[in-house]
Amino acid sequence: MKQAILLIIGDEILSGNVQDSNSCFIASAMKGIGIEVKEIIALADEASSITRGLEYALANADVVISTGGLGPTKDDKTKKIVASFFGDELVSDSETLAHLKNYLIKRNRAELFEINRSQADVPSKCKVLQNHNGTAPCMMMEEQGRLLFVLPGVPYEVKPLVRDQIVPLLAEKWDLPYIMTKIISVVDFPESQLSEHIASWEDALPSNVSLAYLPTGNRVRLKLTAKGSDKKALEVQLSKLSEDLKPLVKGKILSWNGDNIAEILAEVLKERKLSIATAESCTGGTIAKMITSVSGSSAYFIGGIVPYDYHQKIKILGVSEESIRLHTVVSEAVAQEMSKGCQNMFDTDIAVATTGVAGPNKDEFNNDVGIVYYSIRIKDKEKTYKLHLPHLVREDFVNFVSQRVIQDLVVMLSLS
Amino acid sequence: MKQAILLIIGDEILSGNVQDSNSCFIASAMKGIGIEVKEIIALADEASSITRGLEYALANADVVISTGGLGPTKDDKTKKIVASFFGDELVSDSETLAHLKNYLIKRNRAELFEINRSQADVPSKCKVLQNHNGTAPCMMMEEQGRLLFVLPGVPYEVKPLVRDQIVPLLAEKWDLPYIMTKIISVVDFPESQLSEHIASWEDALPSNVSLAYLPTGNRVRLKLTAKGSDKKALEVQLSKLSEDLKPLVKGKILSWNGDNIAEILAEVLKERKLSIATAESCTGGTIAKMITSVSGSSAYFIGGIVPYDYHQKIKILGVSEESIRLHTVVSEAVAQEMSKGCQNMFDTDIAVATTGVAGPNKDEFNNDVGIVYYSIRIKDKEKTYKLHLPHLVREDFVNFVSQRVIQDLVVMLSLS
Numbered sequence: 001m002k003q004a005i006l007l008i009i010g011d012e013i014l015s016g017n018v019q020d021s022n023s024c025f026i027a028s029a030m031k032g033i034g035i036e037v038k039e040i041i042a043l044a045d046e047a048s049s050i051t052r053g054l055e056y057a058l059a060n061a062d063v064v065i066s067t068g069g070l071g072p073t074k075d076d077k078t079k080k081i082v083a084s085f086f087g088d089e090l091v092s093d094s095e096t097l098a099h100l101k102n103y104l105i106k107r108n109r110a111e112l113f114e115i116n117r118s119q120a121d122v123p124s125k126c127k128v129l130q131n132h133n134g135t136a137p138c139m140m141m142e143e144q145g146r147l148l149f150v151l152p153g154v155p156y157e158v159k160p161l162v163r164d165q166i167v168p169l170l171a172e173k174w175d176l177p178y179i180m181t182k183i184i185s186v187v188d189f190p191e192s193q194l195s196e197h198i199a200s201w202e203d204a205l206p207s208n209v210s211l212a213y214l215p216t217g218n219r220v221r222l223k224l225t226a227k228g229s230d231k232k233a234l235e236v237q238l239s240k241l242s243e244d245l246k247p248l249v250k251g252k253i254l255s256w257n258g259d260n261i262a263e264i265l266a267e268v269l270k271e272r273k274l275s276i277a278t279a280e281s282c283t284g285g286t287i288a289k290m291i292t293s294v295s296g297s298s299a300y301f302i303g304g305i306v307p308y309d310y311h312q313k314i315k316i317l318g319v320s321e322e323s324i325r326l327h328t329v330v331s332e333a334v335a336q337e338m339s340k341g342c343q344n345m346f347d348t349d350i351a352v353a354t355t356g357v358a359g360p361n362k363d364e365f366n367n368d369v370g371i372v373y374y375s376i377r378i379k380d381k382e383k384t385y386k387l388h389l390p391h392l393v394r395e396d397f398v399n400f401v402s403q404r405v406i407q408d409l410v411v412m413l414s415l416s
Numbered sequence: 417m418k419q420a421i422l423l424i425i426g427d428e429i430l431s432g433n434v435q436d437s438n439s440c441f442i443a444s445a446m447k448g449i450g451i452e453v454k455e456i457i458a459l460a461d462e463a464s465s466i467t468r469g470l471e472y473a474l475a476n477a478d479v480v481i482s483t484g485g486l487g488p489t490k491d492d493k494t495k496k497i498v499a500s501f502f503g504d505e506l507v508s509d510s511e512t513l514a515h516l517k518n519y520l521i522k523r524n525r526a527e528l529f530e531i532n533r534s535q536a537d538v539p540s541k542c543k544v545l546q547n548h549n550g551t552a553p554c555m556m557m558e559e560q561g562r563l564l565f566v567l568p569g570v571p572y573e574v575k576p577l578v579r580d581q582i583v584p585l586l587a588e589k590w591d592l593p594y595i596m597t598k599i600i601s602v603v604d605f606p607e608s609q610l611s612e613h614i615a616s617w618e619d620a621l622p623s624n625v626s627l628a629y630l631p632t633g634n635r636v637r638l639k640l641t642a643k644g645s646d647k648k649a650l651e652v653q654l655s656k657l658s659e660d661l662k663p664l665v666k667g668k669i670l671s672w673n674g675d676n677i678a679e680i681l682a683e684v685l686k687e688r689k690l691s692i693a694t695a696e697s698c699t700g701g702t703i704a705k706m707i708t709s710v711s712g713s714s715a716y717f718i719g720g721i722v723p724y725d726y727h728q729k730i731k732i733l734g735v736s737e738e739s740i741r742l743h744t745v746v747s748e749a750v751a752q753e754m755s756k757g758c759q760n761m762f763d764t765d766i767a768v769a770t771t772g773v774a775g776p777n778k779d780e781f782n783n784d785v786g787i788v789y790y791s792i793r794i795k796d797k798e799k800t801y802k803l804h805l806p807h808l809v810r811e812d813f814v815n816f817v818s819q820r821v822i823q824d825l826v827v828m829l830s831l832s
Contacts, residue, residue, distance in 0.1 A: 012628055012630050012639070014453045014456065015597075016445070016453070017597075017630065017675070020439075021435060023458070024429075027432030030432075036430075037431070038430065041457050042439070042455065071607060073629045109606070112608055115608040115612055132807065154631070155812065156808050159812070181431075191487060191489060192488040193531055196531055212427055212461075213487060213489045223428070225431070284707070284708030285722070288701030289700050289814075292700030292722070292774075292814075293810070295774075295776055297700075298724055302728060303723045303724045304721070304722035304724070305719070306694075306719050308708065308719045346728065358708075359711065391572065392572050395709060398708075398709070400572070
């Protein structure tokens with residue numbers, strides 16, 4: 001099996017200033033063509049680190065992909081280091097120069113050509129993969145059958161380079177096996193208990209199949225990964241393993257093949273032809289964002305409202321002033337009235353509503369940080385939930401609650 | 417200067433299944449106390465990888481922090497490997513056992529105690545830092561003045577452990593220098609041009625100060641990092657350097673000290689006492705989410721609406737059917753009517769509105785993927801922008817546009 005190592009170059013990653021997202025995308029793309037990523041190494045934008053990284057990676061993997069350090073500014077050093085690592089020199093590549101000029105002209109930025117000219121300097125031995133979304137080209141070096149791809153760091157430049165150029169090139173070059181995965185989402189079954197409960201099934205897994213437990217809130221995703229040369233056989237194998245698992249986890253399975261909870265919801269809503277709307281206070285639009293992150297969501301997502309100021313809850317959603325006076329804004333009653341108002345406003349089958357205190361401070365009604373009520377309304381059925389999550393920072397609180405609302409909705413739709 | 421290496425353990429990271437966010441948080445926390453993270457290595461959940469990672473990291477850093485692989489299930493192996501690496505053995509720690517029992521009882525999960533009992537087994541030589549938000553404790557090993565912290569992988573368990581226990585412990589143990597940063601946001605100045613323009617200033621930077629260019633959309637964040645033992649002197653140094661930069665980038669500076677665009681907006685809105693509301697179609701709630709990610713945003717964010725279905729744009733925001741018929745939903749006219757309707761609905765000083773095609777398919781009016789119009793309305797002033805971003809995938813499109821809307825609003829408020 002071919003193996004890859006990713007080198008993520010950039011001080012901004014090491015200082016915690018920028019969250020790297022390239023490695024996740026590239027790793028997933030490699031897995032898709034049967035290449036195993038064995039390590040991801042984030043390195044400083046500095047000659048000795050990059051050189052050591054290249055040495056280690058090229059000695060230990062069949063393909064090395066680096067990102068970052070290709071900008072026109074002085075803090076970007078990757079290209080020179082790569083050339084010297086291979087005992088090569090930088091030369092101006094006429095095709096890349098023409099591509100660069102064209103790229104800038106198309107964007108009405110012709111005046112930048114002289115300044116960016118040096119971006120067409122590449123190691124003389126490299127093969128250039130042109131970058132259609134930025135000024136730094138991707139360079140491929142080959143030595144003793146091992147490949148190095150040097151990419152820029154901007155994610156929306158990296159993605160098309162990997163997807164449209166590197167992946168086809170590798171799939172064409174090597175006879176790669178298949179890596180197939182199946183993700184089974186289990187709810188209401190703590191990881192430790194689940195693991196004991198399915199131990200005999202897990203112990204009997206064939207040697208080409210591995211299992212990982214990926215907990216998210218109170219959902220555990222069981223991820224089966226099967227490797228082999230026969231795609232059809234792997235499919236059969238994975239579905240047979242699921243069948244064997246079925247009797248052990250009856251009534252606890254949210255999805256037999258889904259990872260992202262918004263995609264799992266999409267499946268259910270499309271199948272049942274149900275429409276949905278959201279009314280979010282403490283989650284501030286995150287549930288709407290998650291639902292609309294699925295392409296085609298306009299088929300079932302009608303709209304959302306974020307009545308952040310409490311007067312808006314009254315004015316737009318018809319929450320009663322008395323409920324607020326009696327129970328404060330963060331209460332079961334208000335959550336229920338919000339989902340009711342939302343269902344009416346958007347005229348949908350389903351409405352969900354959240355109200356809570358994301359922190360770091362108590363709200364104006366003195367409600368504790370981390371308290372949240374959410375109401376899920378499916379036609380004339382309604383259920384209100386309360387969580388207390390005082391240990392989560394604001395961002396984590398919002399994401400946790402949003403995940404959980406969608407998950408509980410899927411549970412209500414599927415398991416009850 | 418003390419250096420750290422982070423080891424991110426978990427197959428789910430290497431397969432691109434889970435985006436690691438721990439490393440970013442930990443790196444930022446380390447920098448905050450003057451420890452430089454020199455490498456971040458993501459490794460497989462597998463004995464030889466973890467052992468090699470430990471060897472390399474402990475030989476090359478003063479402090480090593482690992483995350484992941486501490487769960488109760490069979491795919492988690494870190495703890496045993498750490499013990500054997502140090503020639504130690506696992507013993508049941510009574511204090512950790514009591515903590516675990518207590519933790520589960522408090523959560524009405526006492527029945528899980530027996531199953532999780534093994535989570536209180538720790539290397540005999542370790543110091544335990546109790547985890548108040550999960551069942552796996554954090555373990556600290558010390559050898560020849562070098563420290564290893566072994567943490568679980570769940571981000572909301574990692575954050576408090578790092579912030580409340582590891583950071584104070586390190587700050588107390590070592591006499592650490594200060595690392596101070598200042599982030600200057602420049603707009604409308606392409607990275608390559610900016611770099612030429614400020615070259616003499618950059619070349620004259622003192623040796624304890626480094627500069628990084630961090631581009632985000634059409635904004636470039638100039639990040640100055642200064643290291644030294646005198647906090648006050650570093651502050652003076654950084655503000656002197658900013659002063660020197662000022663005349664070179666006149667009229668292009670969005671913020672002299674801010675990283676996150678929603679936080680920069682918060683500063684401006686609070687200072688000018690302005691309220692804001694959002695009407696989002698193609699961005700699906702992301703702008704509202706970004707604005708409300710800032711704590712205290714309820715002081716200026718009144719509410720948001722996501723009229724995803726176009727009938728809702730008409731019904732709720734008063735967009736005219738004729739505009740849609742003449743120009744389709746993705747048009748300057750509709751964006752303008754949306755921001756107008758939004759400003760009226762929430763009665764705010766500012767309203768922003770987006771309408772576009774996030775893809776991957778054309779919309780029902782046959783508008784191209786990647787087209788977006790957004791309208792920014794500040795009291796009676798309005799400006800409409802159009803972007804065409806056909807190369808961005810759905811998620812990147814939404815994030816790019818949302819960033820850009822907030823940024824252009826700050827530009828309108830500050831620079832024009």
